[in-house]
Amino acid sequence: SGTDTLASTSVSNLKVLKGQTKVLIVKANLTAIGSESNANQGALITTNMTTVKATGADSGNTLYSTGSAAFSGVRMFKAVPTFAKIELTPSEQALDSGTLRTLYKFSVSAPAGTNGISLKQFTINIATSTYSATEGGATTTVLGIYGYSDASCNTPLNVNSNTTGLLNSPATGLVTGDNVVSLTTIVPIGQGLTNCFRVKGTIASAGGSVSHKTSITTYLVGDSAYPAYTWKSGLTGLMATSTEETLLLSKLIWSPNATTSEVLTTHVDWTNGYLIPGLPSDSSMSSRVSR
Numbered sequence: 674s675g676t677d678t679l680a681s682t683s684v685s686n687l688k689v690l691k692g693q694t695k696v697l698i699v700k701a702n703l704t705a706i707g708s709e710s711n712a713n714q715g716a717l718i719t720t721n722m723t724t725v726k727a728t729g730a731d732s733g734n735t736l737y738s739t740g741s742a743a744f745s746g747v748r749m750f751k752a753v754p755t756f757a758k759i760e761l762t763p764s765e766q767a768l769d770s771g772t773l774r775t776l777y778k779f780s781v782s783a784p785a786g787t788n789g790i791s792l793k794q795f796t797i798n799i800a801t802s803t804y805s806a807t808e809g810g811a812t813t814t815v816l817g818i819y820g821y822s823d824a825s826c827n828t829p830l831n832v833n834s835n836t837t838g839l840l841n842s843p844a845t846g847l848v849t850g851d852n853v854v855s856l857t858t859i860v861p862i863g864q865g866l867t868n869c870f871r872v873k874g875t876i877a878s879a880g881g882s883v884s885h886k887t888s889i890t891t892y893l894v895g896d897s898a899y900p901a902y903t904w905k906s907g908l909t910g911l912m913a914t915s916t917e918e919t920l921l922l923s924k925l926i927w928s929p930n931a932t933t934s935e936v937l938t939t940h941v942d943w944t945n946g947y948l949i950p951g952l953p954s955d956s957s958m959s960s961r962v963s964r
Contacts, residue, residue: 699720699722701718703749706750706751706929706931707931707932714750714751714929714931714944715748715750715899716748716749717746717747717748718746718747718748718749719744719745719746720744720746722738724737724738725737748899748948750929750944751787751788751929751930751931752783752787752788752864752930753784753790753950754781754782754783754790754792754862754927754949754950755781755782755784755949755950755951756779756780756781756893756950756952757779757780757951758777758778758779758893758951758958758960759778759780759826759869760778760960761775761777761778761962765778766960766961766963767963767964768811768878768887768888768889768962768963768964769876769878769964770811770877770878771875771876772815772875773817773873773874773875774873774875774876774962775871775872775873776799776813776872776873776874776891777797777871777891777892777959778869778870778871778872778960779869779870780824780868780869780870781862781867781868781870782862782867782868783862783864783865783866783867784864784865785864785865786864786865787864787929788864788930788931788932788933788934789861789863789864789866789930789934790861790927790928790929790930791859791861791927791928791930792860792861792926792927793859793860793927793938794853794855794856794920794921794925794926795853795854795856795893795925796851796852796854796893796894796924797816797852797854797872797892797894798850798851798852798891798892798894798956798959799813799816799847799848799849799850799852799890799891800849800850800889800890800956801813801849801889801890802887802888810878811876811877811878811887811888811889812876813847813874813875813889814874814875814876814877815843815844815845815847815874815875816843816844816847816852816872817839817841817843817844817873817874818839818854818856818870818871818872818873819837819838819839819870819871819873820832820838820840820860820868820869820870821869821870821871822868823867823868823869824868824869825869826870826871827869830860832857832858832860833857838871840857840860841854841855841857842857851924859928859936859937859938861930861935863934872891872893874889876889886963887964888961888962888963888964889961889963890956890960890961891959891960891961891962892956892960893925893952893958894924894946894954895924895947895948895949895952895953896923896924896925896946896947896954897954898947899944899945899948900920900923900944900945920943920945923945924945924946925945925946925949925952926943926944926945926946927943927945927946928942928944929942929944930942
C-alpha cells in the first residue's frame with residue numbers, strides 16, 4: 674500500500690475548444706496476482722488528478738484546473754464471478770403447495786485464464802404476500818440450494834456423494850427478509866465455466882374463505898460494502914484477515930482463488946458480494962411465484 678505521484682510535463686496534441694469537454698482516460702499495468710507475485714487480493718487502487726496546467730491558445734495565458742477528479746477506485750482480484758438471474762418457466766411460476774418447489778434460479782460464471790472461483794455462502798431474501806382470511810396465503814418452511822454443473826440446471830453436482838445437487842443442510846426457521854445459507858462444502862467453479870443453481874423451498878399454501886391468492890418473491894442478496902482488508906508480511910497475494918470464518922456476517926462469501934483452484938476455508942483468500950457483476954444488494958433481480 675502507499676501513494677505514488679506521476680508528474681507529466683506535457684500532453685501533446687490535446688486541444689480543448691471553448692465550450693468543449695474532453696475525457697482523459699488513465700490506464701495502468703497491474704501486477705498479476707499469484708504465488709510468485711507481490712500483488713495482493715483486495716488491494717484498492719485509486720487515482721486523482723490533482724493539478725492540470727494549460728495554456729490559452731489565443732491569449733497565451735497559463736490556466737490551472739480547479740476541483741478534483743478523484744474516484745472510488747478499483748479492487749484487484751485474481752478472478753471475479755459473474756452472476757445472472759435465470760427466468761422461471763411458466764410452470765415454475767405457479768405457486769402450489771409441496772416440497773422442493775423452485776423459487777429462484779441463477780447462474781455463476783468464472784472467467785477464463787484464472788484458477789476459477791469458489792463459493793461458500795449465499796443469502797436468500799424471501800417475501801410472502803400478507804395472509805388474508807378471505808384470500809389465503811402461503812409460507813416457506815424449508816430452503817435448499819441445489820447446484821448443477823451446466824448452465825441450464827439439468828445435471829446435478831455430486832457433492833459429498835449427494836447426487837441431487839443439494840449444497841446445504843436444509844434451512845429451517847426462515848424469516849421474511851434475508852436468510853443466510855451456508856454451504857456444507859466449498860463449491861468450486863472452474864475457469865471459463867458456468868454453473869446453475871436453484872433455490873428450492875417447501876411451501877405450505879392455504880386458501881381463504883373467498884379465494885386463494887398469494888405470492889412469494891425471492892432474490893439473491895449482495896453486500897453493500899467491502900470487508901476491511903489488511904495484509905501481513907509472508908502472505909503474498911492473499912487477504913490476511915479475510916478467511917471464510919471472518920466473513921460470516923457477509924451476504925455472499927466467495928474466493929477469487931489467488932494461488933490454487935482448491936481453496937480451503939482457512940485460507941486468507943475470501944471476500945464478500947460487494948459490486949459483484951449481476952448481484953445487486955436490493956430486490957431488482959427478484960423472481961415471483963404466485964397463484
